[in-house]
Amino acid sequence: MFRNLFADESGKEIDILENGQNSCCAYVTWILLALELIKHPHATVFSTEKDLVSSGWFEIQELRPGAVIIWDKLKASVHGLLGNKNADLQHIGFCVSATEAVSNDSKGRGFPWKHHATYNDTRRIEKIYWHPELND
Numbered sequence: 001m002f003r004n005l006f007a008d009e010s011g012k013e014i015d016i017l018e019n020g021q022n023s024c025c026a027y028v029t030w031i032l033l034a035l036e037l038i039k040h041p042h043a044t045v046f047s048t049e050k051d052l053v054s055s056g057w058f059e060i061q062e063l064r065p066g067a068v069i070i071w072d073k074l075k076a077s078v079h080g081l082l083g084n085k086n087a088d089l090q091h092i093g094f095c096v097s098a099t100e101a102v103s104n105d106s107k108g109r110g111f112p113w114k115h116h117a118t119y120n121d122t123r124r125i126e127k128i129y130w131h132p133e134l135n136d
Contacts, residue, residue, distance in 0.1 A: 002027040002104065003111060005043065016043060020111055024092050024104040027112055028068065031094075037131050045070060045090035049127075057129040063117060067095040068129040069103075071119075095128070 003020035006013050017023045025042045029051070032038040038055045042048040052068060060067065073088040093103025093112075101117045118125060 001111075002030065020104065023111075027104045028092050028094065032068075037133060045092050048092060049129075052129050055131070056133075057131045060128050060130045063095045063098055063125075063128060064130060064134075065096055066130075066134045069093050069095050069101055069117065069125055070127040070129070072124045072126045074123065090126075091123075 002023045003017060004015050005017045005026060007016050008014075017026055022043070025044055025048050029038060029041045029048055032052075033041050037057075038048075038051045040051055042051060049070065057068065063069070069092065071091040071093075073090050075088065091103060093101050095101050095117060096114065097117075099117055100114055102112055102114050105111060105113045
């Protein structure tokens with residue numbers, strides 16, 4: 001699940017999630033959509049963040065289980081649908097504890113995995129979003 005999303009590109013069917021390599025937004029947004037906490041599924045962090053804000057999510061400063069995390073941009077290491085090598089790539093996932101997060105593993109298996117919230121201090125958290133319904 002969350003590994004493939006096929007689109008028509010000039011008459012050719014392509015997997016825009018590249019077998020899970022680009023699935024972080026699909027993973028996050030389909031879960032949030034099922035919980036009725038956003039309006040639409042998305043394939044980019046930019047469109048996901050716009051939907052989060054318009055759906056009542058707001059930024060908080062501290063990690064809380066259930067919060068949505070957006071990590072800082074990293075340079076792409078390979079060519080692919082996300083652009084040329086060295087393009088800026090964003091990443092999104094969920095906070096599960098004060099030190100752990102769950103997000104899609106784009107560099108390995110291509111499906112969600114639990115990891116350190118800052119990838120053991122190698123990736124800075126750019127934003128943390130919270131929704132009032134998570135207080136209940």
